Structures are given as structure tokens and as C-alpha cells.
Amino acid sequence: MPVLKLPDGSRREVAVGARSRDVAESIGKRLAKDAVAAKVDGAVVDLDRELPDGEVSFAVLTPKDPEALEVLRHSCAHIMARAVMRLFPGVQLAFGPPTENGFYYDIESPTPITEADFPRIEEEMRKIIADAEPFERFERTTAEARGLVADLKQHYKVEHIDDDLKRYPSLSFYRQGEFIDLCRGPHIPHAGKVGAYKLLSIAGAYWKNDVTRKQLQRLYATAFFSQKELDAYLRQIEEAKKRDHRVLGKQLKLFTISQAVGSGLILWMPRGATVRGLLETFIKDELIKRGYQPVYTPHIGRLELYRTSGHFPYYRDAQFPPMFFHPLGQAVDTWLNLFDAKQLTEPAEKALLALVDEYVKATAVAESNDQKHQALALRAMWVNYQNAETPEGKAKALREWLDGQEAYLLKPMNCPHHIQIYKAEPRSYRDLPVRLAEFGTVYRFEQTGELSGLTRVRGFTQDDAHLFVTAEQIEEEVGANIDLVLFVLSSLGLSDYRVRVGLRAPDSSKYVGAAEDWDKAERTLVEVVKSRGMNYTAEQGEAAFYGPKIDFVVRDCIGREWQLGTVQLDYNLPKRFELEYIGKDNTPHRPVMIHRAPFGSVERFMGILIEHFAGAFPLW
Ligand SMILES: [Zn+2]
Numbered sequence: 001m002p003v004l005k006l007p008d009g010s011r012r013e014v015a016v017g018a019r020s021r022d023v024a025e026s027i028g029k030r031l032a033k034d035a036v037a038a039k040v041d042g043a044v045v046d047l048d049r050e051l052p053d054g055e056v057s058f059a060v061l062t063p064k065d066p067e068a069l070e071v072l073r074h075s076c077a078h079i080m081a082r083a084v085m086r087l088f089p090g091v092q093l094a095f096g097p098p099t100e101n102g103f104y105y106d107i108e109s110p111t112p113i114t115e116a117d118f119p120r121i122e123e124e125m126r127k128i129i130a131d132a133e134p135f136e137r138f139e140r141t142t143a144e145a146r147g148l149v150a151d152l153k154q155h156y157k158v159e160h161i162d163d164d165l166k167r168y169p170s171l172s173f174y175r176q177g178e179f180i181d182l183c184r185g186p187h188i189p190h191a192g193k194v195g196a197y198k199l200l201s202i203a204g205a206y207w208k209n210d211v212t213r214k215q216l217q218r219l220y221a222t223a224f225f226s227q228k229e230l231d232a233y234l235r236q237i238e239e240a241k242k243r244d245h246r247v248l249g250k251q252l253k254l255f256t257i258s259q260a261v262g263s264g265l266i267l268w269m270p271r272g273a274t275v276r277g278l279l280e281t282f283i284k285d286e287l288i289k290r291g292y293q294p295v296y297t298p299h300i301g302r303l304e305l306y307r308t309s310g311h312f313p314y315y316r317d318a319q320f321p322p323m324f325f326h327p328l329g330q331a332v333d334t335w336l337n338l339f340d341a342k343q344l345t346e347p348a349e350k351a352l353l354a355l356v357d358e359y360v361k362a363t364a365v366a367e368s369n370d371q372k373h374q375a376l377a378l379r380a381m382w383v384n385y386q387n388a389e390t391p392e393g394k395a396k397a398l399r400e401w402l403d404g405q406e407a408y409l410l411k412p413m414n415c416p417h418h419i420q421i422y423k424a425e426p427r428s429y430r431d432l433p434v435r436l437a438e439f440g441t442v443y444r445f446e447q448t449g450e451l452s453g454l455t456r457v458r459g460f461t462q463d464d465a466h467l468f469v470t471a472e473q474i475e476e477e478v479g480a481n482i483d484l485v486l487f488v489l490s491s492l493g494l495s496d497y498r499v500r501v502g503l504r505a506p507d508s509s510k511y512v513g514a515a516e517d518w519d520k521a522e523r524t525l526v527e528v529v530k531s532r533g534m535n536y537t538a539e540q541g542e543a544a545f546y547g548p549k550i551d552f553v554v555r556d557c558i559g560r561e562w563q564l565g566t567v568q569l570d571y572n573l574p575k576r577f578e579l580e581y582i583g584k585d586n587t588p589h590r591p592v593m594i595h596r597a598p599f600g601s602v603e604r605f606m607g608i609l610i611e612h613f614a615g616a617f618p619l620w
Pocket residue numbers: 074078181182183184185
């Protein structure tokens with residue numbers, strides 16, 4: 001028998017086979033009317049789905065819940081596709097997911113769709129919504145599902161099943177009138193739930209981002225539960241266009257990006273640099289007043305440092321490749337990476353072995369001892385790799401050689417450098433908290449398509465600081481941090497903000513650090529924001545594996561939300577780097593680290609300020 005834990009903490013037993021819809025009705029007529037979907041043990045499901053046996057958490061989602069809006073928008077993507085198929089015979093459908101502000105559907109149409117077609121597509125959607133037909137879910141075995149999409153002549157869906165979905169025993173579909181789509185769902189109960197919608201634009205897109213394939217058309221649109229919300233959103237995008245920091249930055253000569261230097265690398269022009277300088281000085285002065293010590297560290301660090309911190313190789317996809325001194329360093333690094341990812345093809349392996357072989361031969365006549373030593377090490381790797389009988393043995397041969405190579409990484413984080421400053425002298429409890437602050441520039445390799453103005457870049461300067469504290473000092477230090485953020489935001493005229501407190505997921509073992517420390521730290525973080533009367537949400541499962549955190553989100557004057565930076569507790573790095581201080585009891589203790597960059601990066605924050613003030617900066 002299903003037992004539901006409701007959001008108010010009460011429990012409710014329901015009959016076997018009961019659906020979320022029945023529960024909503026039994027709670028109240030109003031709720032049943034407003035219900036869009038349900039959330040069962042964290043998963044959003046259709047109102048028509050049967051509830052599982054046993055005890056589950058249960059909530060009815062109404063238009064007030066952000067997750068309900070996502071369900072609405074995905075449903076509206078189906079409605080749009082249905083309208084397009086009525087008007088453009090022979091349309092092939094690819095993917096149609098919800099996005100942050102709306103949804104899209106990728107389609108291939110024998111007659112290309114243009115923006116001039118939007119009114120008649122919207123008119124067709126209006127009819128579908130007025131009919132308010134239900135979204136009906138049904139399942140088929142995967143083989144039957146393949147047959148069904150083939151009958152529907154949807155060849156992208158056939159390919160999707162063949163490439164990605166074969167491992168599932170069955171697949172689900174949603175039917176709405178004559179329209180059937182392969183879909184995981186969930187969906188709104190019927191089309192009438194869509195209050196307002198609008199087609200926005202068309203762009204080119206490739207099937208699964210594969211540029212070798214035929215280009216599809218991506219139809220962007222949005223939907224809301226009410227016309228009022230849609231109107232507000234459309235006003236907001238109009239206003240946002242006028243304030244776009246990429247346009248204003250150019251007009252006002254604040255910053256530029258040059259392909260000669262590289263994508264995503266910001267060049268601050270004199271006027272922008274002046275504004276940035278004022279902002280930095282303002283924050284730096286505040287930090288010094290509040291007991292921080294400024295430090296400077298270089299832009300690179302030895303690869304070994306990031307192996308210790310764990311930033312390499314785990315986040316390598318988001319980093320610029322490491323710089324090896326040995327000419328084959330990067331080749332072997334790539335080799336190991338492909339090997340670990342099980343993507344090393346036989347021809348690639350052969351070519352890499354041949355490359356090493358050639359190199360060993362060419363350097364066999366080396367002059368200096370150092371060169372001879374290097375040639376021997378490389379030869380040893382080559383022999384060990386080929387003699388290894390297991391994949392682990394092969395990987396070990398590559399890894400051993402790489403570990404002996406001198407290499408550097410553009411720093412993806414400032415923490416390991418600051419940790420070395422902490423470790424440069426013996427610390428006693430009397431020294432703590434140690435607060436090291438730096439406007440530290442870090443580098444991340446964002447994909448080209450992700451880059452945008454000042455907000456998505458490949459090099460940025462964090463308003464970073466690391467605090468090394470005792471467990472008893474966490475509360476005071478986190479509180480002081482929040483006070484600083486509030487002070488800076490209010491000084492800059494950003495008065496609308498909220499915070500998210502990221503907590504552990506219940507019953508997960510992925511977290512480092514003692515459970516009782518976490519319990520205390522989580523309580524502390526919530527206490528700190530509560531006691532300041534801040535608008536906050538506490539979200540389970542949003543903590544980093546190394547500690548709970550607080551994220552800051554500001555709302556600008558046209559109502560858009562921007563995620564700024566964070567304050568994070570960390571039990572992991574102090575352990576990895578064996579950090580210590582001598583306690584009152586004269587024995588070594590481990591400090592807790594707090595990473596904090598409340599404004600995230602100077603680049604991003606400036607981008608937000610430019611848009612907030614529409615380029616008309618106040619006199620600070
Ligand atoms: Zn769908």
C-alpha cells in the first residue's frame with residue numbers, strides 16, 4: 001500500500017493503484033483544479049501515474065512551482081510540433097526539450113519554415129489548446145517502439161532508439177489527439193493548461209550537434225500559465241536587448257575581445273579598466289578592514305599540485321591542456337586519457353606506439369646524461385606498455401612516465417596556491433582564522449559555443465579568498481562573509497537578492513568529512529542566513545562533495561536573476577594537503593577551509609552591473 005509523506009510532514013495511506021490525481025482530489029477541490037503534475041520521491045510525474053507501493057515523499061505541483069513550468073513548456077513543445085505537422089506535411093522531428101526560458105523543437109521540414117509562418121503556427125496551436133485534449137501516456141517494448149516510430153516515418157526517432165535507447169526494455173510515448181511522440185514525459189494533464197505562448201525565433205541546429213549531418217531548424221518558443229507572465233517576460237527581453245553588456249561594452253569602449261588573442265579572453269579597455277579598478281579597490285579596502293590579508297600568486301602551477309588537490313585529471317575537460325616540457329608529454333597525456341575513456345582506437349594506438357618508437361630511436365644518440373636518462377625512461381614506458389597483459393598494466397605504464405614529467409597547468413582555481421601560503425609557516429590556534437585574499441585570475445576551457453561577452457569566458461578574475469578556520473569559527477566567519485556581501489551589494493544598488501543553502505543529499509555516501517561536522521556546519525549555514533532575515537531556500541543534494549555552501553543570486557532592475565558567487569565549506573582540501581595548526585592542547589589539529597568568491601568573477605559581475613545600470617554607472 002502506498003504511504004505518502006506530504007510536504008507538511010503528515011502521512012497519508014492511499015489505496016493500491018491510486019493516482020496522484022486522486023490524492024490531489026482527496027486533499028481539496030482547489031488543489032485538484034490547480035494540479036499540473038506531482039513529485040514522487042523527487043521525480044516529477046504525470047498526475048495519471050499510479051503511485052508506487054511503500055513509503056514515498058509526495059507533493060502536488062501547481063503553477064507556483066518552477067518544475068510545473070518546465071512540464072508546461074515541454075508539453076507546449078509537443079503542441080507546437082503537432083501544429084507544425086498539420087501545416088507542413090512530411091516534417092521530421094528530432095528533440096524538443098524545455099530550456100531555461102522556454103522550449104524548442106528541432107525539426108526537418110521539406111518546405112523550410114520562416115518567421116512569416118509563425119502567426120499560422122500560433123493559430124493552429126490556439127486551436128489545439130482550445131480543444132484541451134489530454135496527454136496520454138503509453139508504453140511499448142523497445143522493439144515495438146522502434147516499429148511504431150518507423151510507421152510514423154520519424155527517422156530521427158528510429159535512430160535515437162538504435163543509438164541511445166536500446167538498453168531499456170520498454171519506452172514511453174505520449175499521445176495527444178493524432179499526435180504521438182516518443183517521450184519520457186511528464187506532461188500536463190491536458191493542453192488547456194497552457195495559458196499563453198509565443199514563437200520567438202528560428203535558428204540552425206544539427207542532429208546531436210553533429211555538423212556532418214543535415215542542418216535542422218530549431219524553433220524557439222516560450223509558454224506560461226498566464227498571459228500576464230508572458231507579457232512580463234516579453235517586456236523583459238525587449239529591455240534586456242537594450243542593456244546587452246556586449247553591445248554597451250562596445251559602444252562605451254569598456255572591453256573588447258580579439259581573435260588575435262583568443263576567444264573568451266577579455267581585453268579591458270581604458271574606460272572599462274577604470275571602472276573595474278574602482279570596483280576592485282572598493283572591495284579590497286573592505287576586505288582589509290575586515291581582517292583579510294592580501295596575497296599574490298602566479299597564473300600557473302605544477303601539474304603535481306593539481307593532482308594533489310584533485311583538480312587534475314578530474315576536471316580536465318574544463319581546463320586548458322597541461323603544458324609538458326617533454327615534446328611527447330601532451331601526446332602521452334592524450335593517449336592515457338583516451339585509454340581511460342575506452343576511446344583509444346587500434347590505429348591511434350599503433351600510431352602512438354610508432355611515434356614513441358621513432359622518438360626513442362632519434363634520441364638514442366643523446367649527448368647529455370639528462371637526455372640519456374629521458375630516452376631510457378621513455379623506452380621503458382614503451383616496453384612496459386607492450387608487455388602489459390591487462391588494460392590496468394598499460395595505463396600504469398603511461399601514468400608512471402607521465403608522473404615523472406615536468407608539467408604545468410594554467411590555474412583553474414586559486415585554492416592550491418593559497419594553501420601553499422598557509423603551509424609556508426607553522427600555524428597555531430592563535431593565528432586562526434587566516435584569511436588570504438586575492439583577485440586571482442583562473443582559466444577554464446569553455447566550449448566555443450558557450451562563450452558570451454563577459455559572462456561566459458575562458459579567463460576570469462575571481463574575488464577570491466580562502467579562510468582557514470577552526471570548527472568553532474565557522475559560524476562567525478560565514479556570518480561576516482554574508483555581511484560583507486550585503487554591504488557591497490547595497491553599496492552598488494543591487495538590493496534584491498536571495499541565497500541558496502546547498503545541503504547534503506540524504507543517505508548518500510559521496511561526501512567527505514565526519515557526519516557530525518556536516519550536521520553542525522549545515523545547521524550553522526542555515527542559522528546564519530535566517531538570523532539575518534534573508535530570503536533563502538535550503539536545497540538538499542546541492543552541496544559539493546567536500547562541504548555545504550551558500551550561493552548568492554541577485555535580481556536586476558528588469559527582474560532577471562543572476563547567480564553570483566559562493567561561500568563554501570571544505571573538509572576535503574585540508575585533508576588532501578595535510579593542513580594543520582597547533583591547538584591549545586599543544587597537538588596538531590586540522591583546520592576547515594572556507595572558499596569564498598561572493599561576486600564570482602570580476603568579469604561576470606561587471607557584465608551584470610553594465611546591464612543593471614544600462615551602462616550609466618552611478619558615481620561611486
Ligand atoms: Zn516529449
